[in-house]
Amino acid sequence: MARMHTRRRGSSGSDRPVADEPPEWSDVDADEIEARVVELAEQGHDPSVIGLTLRDEGVKGVPVPNVKLATGKKVTEILEENDAKPEIPEDLYKLMERAVRLRNHADENGQDYQNKRALQNTESKIRRLVNYYRGDELDEEFKYTYDAAVKLLE
Incomplete structure (x- = not known):
């Protein structure tokens, strides 16, 4: 599958071996x-x-x-x-962390255009994920904003 914000293809990698049962040496209950x-x-x-x-x-x-x-x-x-599930999905949480970090950097370094572009791309990904998770993992009224992300990350 192609990348979201470039014209290049995704990176290739190795696949996990197909297995139907756990290995014999790992007999943990x-x-x-x-x-x-x-x-x-x-x-x-x-x-x-x-x-x-x-x-x-x-x-x-x-x-x-x-x-x-x-x-x-x-x-x-x-x-x-076991009611130990995180509030928001991990992938969305990590993207919000990144967006907050990029926004803080952009505030300090106004001429860093690569950072501004990375922030735009990251926030775009966040909005797509919010639409995907809305209703199931997130509230129906949840909308991504920088302030909401800062509150969730605290």
Whole structure:
């Protein structure tokens, strides 16, 4: 798929091997994995960081290569069941963080036109994501503004 704000194609990369069941060497109980996911969420980690932590550190020293294969649920589904789901989706949150950072930089450096363009592109992506999530993940009345983003990020 092509990139949103350039004429170039997307970058290629390797794919994860197709697997139907977790590997034999990772025999961690699904309940232990779910407990660890909730514990990491309570510490303030995002779902992507939780997945990386489980892959690297694991549960009781045993790595978990794929949470969905081991438990049958995605990390966000586990968080939803245990009422530990973040207020706004992670991708939207990260884009808002970036937009606030770019806006602060633009205020200090008025001649940085590349930054202004990056801010326009980022806010465009945010508006598209808000339209996508409106009603399901976000309120119907939610509208992106810089002030609303600053409030949400505090």
